[in-house]
Amino acid sequence: MAVMNIKNCYCAFCKTKRRVSQKKHINLRDVFYCFVLSILLMFLIWQDFNPRVAVLFALIVGMCGYFAQLRWRLQMACPQCGFDPIIYLREPKKAVRMVKEHLGRWENSPKKWFLPNPNKNLYHRKPSELSAEEKQLRPVNAKSPEVDKILLSEPDNLASP
Numbered sequence: 001m002a003v004m005n006i007k008n009c010y011c012a013f014c015k016t017k018r019r020v021s022q023k024k025h026i027n028l029r030d031v032f033y034c035f036v037l038s039i040l041l042m043f044l045i046w047q048d049f050n051p052r053v054a055v056l057f058a059l060i061v062g063m064c065g066y067f068a069q070l071r072w073r074l075q076m077a078c079p080q081c082g083f084d085p086i087i088y089l090r091e092p093k094k095a096v097r098m099v100k101e102h103l104g105r106w107e108n109s110p111k112k113w114f115l116p117n118p119n120k121n122l123y124h125r126k127p128s129e130l131s132a133e134e135k136q137l138r139p140v141n142a143k144s145p146e147v148d149k150i151l152l153s154e155p156d157n158l159a160s161p
C-alpha cells in the first residue's frame with residue numbers, strides 16, 4: 001500500500017543479516033488511501049452518499065493501524081534463531097529461554113537437514129570479526145548505547161541467564 005521503509009540490519013543474537021520493515025504505524029498517506037477505499041465501498045454498498053461512510057472509514061483506519069502494528073511486531077523475532085529483541089528488553093530471561101527452545105526445536109526436528117541451521121553464525125562470529133559493512137548495520141530495534149553494548153556482546157554471554 002505505502003512505502004515499506006525496509007531497513008537492512010542483523011539479528012543481535014545470531015548475526016544473521018535481515019531486512020525488516022520499520023513501519024510501525026500508518027501515516028497520512030495510508031489514511032488517505034483508507035478514505036478513498038471507504039468512499040468506493042460507500043458507492044458500492046449504498047449506491048449514493050451515505051453518512052454511515054464515517055463509521056466505515058473509522059473501521060478501515062482502525063484495521064489498517066492494527067495490521068500495520070501486527071506485521072511490525074511479528075517480524076521482530078529472528079526466524080533463524082528465535083531471538084526477539086522486544087521481549088529481550090522487557091524480560092531478558094524469557095528471551096534467552098525462547099532462543100534455547102528454538103534452537104532445541106531445530107536440533108530435535110526430523111526436518112533438521114532441510115531447514116537453515118540457526119547455529120550457522122553463532123559462536124564463531126564475534127563483533128570484532130564482523131566485516132566493515134556488517135559493522136555499519138545496526139541491531140534490530142536497539143535504541144540506546146547501553147542496549148547496543150548488551151546486544152553486541154558475545155552470544156555466549158547472552159545465552160547464560
Ligand SMILES: [Zn+2]
Nearest residue numbers: 011014078081
Ligand atoms: Zn537470529
